[in-house]
Amino acid sequence: MNALANMAAEVPENPLxxxxxxxVIGLIAFFIVFGFLAKKFLPNINKVLxxxxxxxxxxxxxxxxxxxxxxxxxxxxxxxxxxARHEAARLRQEAQEQGxxxxxxxxxxGQRQREDIIAAGHAQIEADRKQAALxxxxxxxxxxxxxxxxxxxxxxEDAARQSRTIDRxxxxxxxxxxxxxxxxxxxx
Amino acid sequence: MSAETMLAFDTECHLFIPGCGFEAPGxxxxxxxxLFTIGGYEFNKPMLLAFLSTIVVVGxxxxxxxxxxxxxxxxxxxxxxxxxxxxxxxxxxxxxxxxGDKYVPFMVSLFFFVWMMNLWSIIPVMAFPVxxxxxxxxxxxxxxxxxxxxxxxxxxxxxxxxxxxxxxxxSLGWVLPLIMVLELLQHLxxxxxxxxxxxxxxxxxxxxxILLFTIASWYMLNGVxxxxxxxxxxxxxxxTAFELFIQAVQAYVFVLLACNYVQGxxxxxx
Numbered sequence: 001m002n003a004l005a006n007m008a009a010e011v012p013e014n015p016l017x018x019x020x021x022x023x024v025i026g027l028i029a030f031f032i033v034f035g036f037l038a039k040k041f042l043p044n045i046n047k048v049l050x051x052x053x054x055x056x057x058x059x060x061x062x063x064x065x066x067x068x069x070x071x072x073x074x075x076x077x078x079x080x081x082x083x084a085r086h087e088a089a090r091l092r093q094e095a096q097e098q099g100x101x102x103x104x105x106x107x108x109x110g111q112r113q114r115e116d117i118i119a120a121g122h123a124q125i126e127a128d129r130k131q132a133a134l135x136x137x138x139x140x141x142x143x144x145x146x147x148x149x150x151x152x153x154x155x156x157e158d159a160a161r162q163s164r165t166i167d168r169x170x171x172x173x174x175x176x177x178x179x180x181x182x183x184x185x186x187x188x
Numbered sequence: 189m190s191a192e193t194m195l196a197f198d199t200e201c202h203l204f205i206p207g208c209g210f211e212a213p214g215x216x217x218x219x220x221x222x223l224f225t226i227g228g229y230e231f232n233k234p235m236l237l238a239f240l241s242t243i244v245v246v247g248x249x250x251x252x253x254x255x256x257x258x259x260x261x262x263x264x265x266x267x268x269x270x271x272x273x274x275x276x277x278x279x280x281x282x283x284x285x286x287x288g289d290k291y292v293p294f295m296v297s298l299f300f301f302v303w304m305m306n307l308w309s310i311i312p313v314m315a316f317p318v319x320x321x322x323x324x325x326x327x328x329x330x331x332x333x334x335x336x337x338x339x340x341x342x343x344x345x346x347x348x349x350x351x352x353x354x355x356x357x358x359s360l361g362w363v364l365p366l367i368m369v370l371e372l373l374q375h376l377x378x379x380x381x382x383x384x385x386x387x388x389x390x391x392x393x394x395x396x397x398i399l400l401f402t403i404a405s406w407y408m409l410n411g412v413x414x415x416x417x418x419x420x421x422x423x424x425x426x427x428t429a430f431e432l433f434i435q436a437v438q439a440y441v442f443v444l445l446a447c448n449y450v451q452g453x454x455x456x457x458x
Contacts, residue, residue: 055258
């Protein structure tokens with residue numbers, strides 16, 4: 001209680017009246033802080049912050065340069081690609097043209113060969129026909145002679161007999177023709 | 189230093205002990221016996237804490253920015269955050285980057301120094317906000333005031349400076365004398381006074397509240413009073429947390445006002 005009473009006695013009249021020693025000490029304490037910060041630490045950190053800013057800007061510039069380069073490379077690549085495409089298209093066009101020419105030539109050649117073959121066939125057929133006509137004529141002559149001989153050999157007594165003879169002859173001729181055909185087929 | 193001078197109340201006294209009342213904290217809680225005396229001048233606890241604030245703030249920035257690196261360490265990152273908070277949030281905001289750069293070191297120092305002086309309130313053992321002794325806020329406010337007046341007259345010239353602090357404006361007509369009296373009063377007396385007292389009173393009241401609940405917790409710690417003591421102790425914790433917030437806010441407001449005053453000094457007469 002005694003100490004408390006002592007303290008109470010020391011209480012200043014007005015707490016808003018600043019004691020001078022405290023005021024001076026406060027100012028000194030503050031100016032030490034201010035001195036250190038203003039002269040040393042804050043310039044220090046400002047330098048570092050500036051350096052960091054520059055580095056970041058440098059990095060950004062670097063990145064921009066890289067990006068520009070990448071763009072350039074991409075553009076080059078695209079140009080090359082377009083060239084290659086044009087080249088390929090040109091080659092394809094050429095090949096098509098060449099192919100078309102080749103086909104036309106071959107078609108002309110085929111046409112020619114076909115006409116040759118047809119002409120040869122026609123000639124062959126003509127020859128065969130001539131030969132067949134010749135042989136037919138001979139055969140017809142021979143048959144006519146044979147028939148005449150038979151007609152003459154038989155007595156021409158009645159019409160029935162005559163007609164029988166003619167029928168028989170024609171049957172023979174037909175049979176002969178049939179056997180000829182069979183022979184020709186077998187011979188083939 | 190006895191326990192009584194440390195704690196500023198009677199430790200043997202409790203509730204329900206006859207002849208022993210509750211000793212509420214008061215003005216006497218803000219007066220300390222000198223730790224030692226130099227040439228007739230007393231050196232007391234608030235002075236010690238003021239110097240400790242200097243050491244802590246300078247020490248922190250030494251550790252954080254002493255060997256600052258482009259790629260910051262943890263401490264430097266914290267320091268940069270604090271530095272940037274004051275620089276951008278307060279100085280650039282009020283003064284702009286071009287004008288404000290000159291005042292950044294001052295405002296940064298002011299903010300961290302005032303904050304640290306406030307912070308001692310909730311640091312165990314120390315447990316006293318230096319700024320609850322009026323001399324310290326007055327000192328800080330005085331520096332700001334001197335800077336403010338110096339800038340006013342340097343920037344605006346003598347007549348312009350007078351016009352600036354007296355709110356001279358011809359268009360006001362016959363109310364001009366009244367306005368001029370009010371403006372002069374405000375600029376020369378009220379503003380610096382409130383600047384200092386706002387900080388002082390907040391810290392003073394906060395400390396008083398914490399003290400009150402702390403002492404009450406101890407005082408009521410007897411018999412059934414333990415319940416009240418518990419409630420009081422919870423309030424002590426709550427008030428301590430609240431003070432932590434108020435300390436930062438008051439340091440912020442103090443520097444914010446300083447920035448506004450400097451801005452007013454630099455601005456053309458309005």
